[in-house]
Amino acid sequence: GAVVSQHPSWVICKSGTSVKIECRSLDFQATTMFWYRQFPKQSLMLMATSNEGSKATYEQGVEKDKFLINHASLTLSTLTVTSAHPEDSSFYICSARDQLAGTLAKNIQYFGAGTRLSVL
C-alpha cells in the first residue's frame, strides 16, 4: 500500500532552536497533507492542512509563525517548529491524501509513523 515517510522519527533539541520535520509520500502524489500534534497525554490536535504550491490552511488557534509549513512539491511537506520550547514537546504526525486513489469523497489518507520532539 501507499507509504508516507516521516523524518526524523525522534529529535531532541535545545530550547530556542528550530526543528524541521519532513513528510514524504513515497509512491503517490499528494496535493494535500495534514499535520497533527499529539500531546503527552494522548490528546490530539489537527494543526494544519498543507496544500502543494500554496499556503497552508491552519486550524483555529494554531500559531502560524510558530509552526511553519511548506509544501513545495507533490511528495514533500515540511513542518518547522520555530524557536522551540519545552511546551512544544509532542508527537507530530503527518498524513497525505492520495489524490488519485478513489474519489475525493473517499478521502483516503495515509499516515506517517510520527516524529517525537523533545525540547530540553
Add this chain to the structure above:
Amino acid sequence: AQTVTQSQPEMSVQEAETVTLSCTYDTSESDYYLFWYKQPPSRQMILVIRQEAYKQQNATENRFSVNFQKAAKSFSLKISDSQLGDAAMYFCAYRTYNTGGFKTIFGAGTRLFVKA
C-alpha cells in the same frame, strides 16, 4: 463551545464479536464532518471512517460502520467481527468551518482491548 465526548475510556470485546464505541458532540453548526481515527500501539494513525453531516446515510468501511444520529449529536462506531488487530486507541473527531477558519476537535479516546 464545541466539544467531543467519548464516554468510555476503555472497552473490551471478544474476538469475532461486535463492539460499539460511543461518541457524542456538542455544536450549533449544521455543516460539519465527523471522523473516527484508530491508533494502534505502534502509534501509526489510521483514518477509519468519515461522515459528512449533510448525509443521512451512515458511512461504512468493511467491518467498520457508524451510527450517525444528527439530532442526538451522536456518532458511534461499530466494529463487527472484531479481530486482534483492532486493538487500539480510537479517537472520534468533529470538524467544521466558520468565519474563524477550520476547527477540529478530538475526543479523549477509547482504548479497545480484543480478547482472544
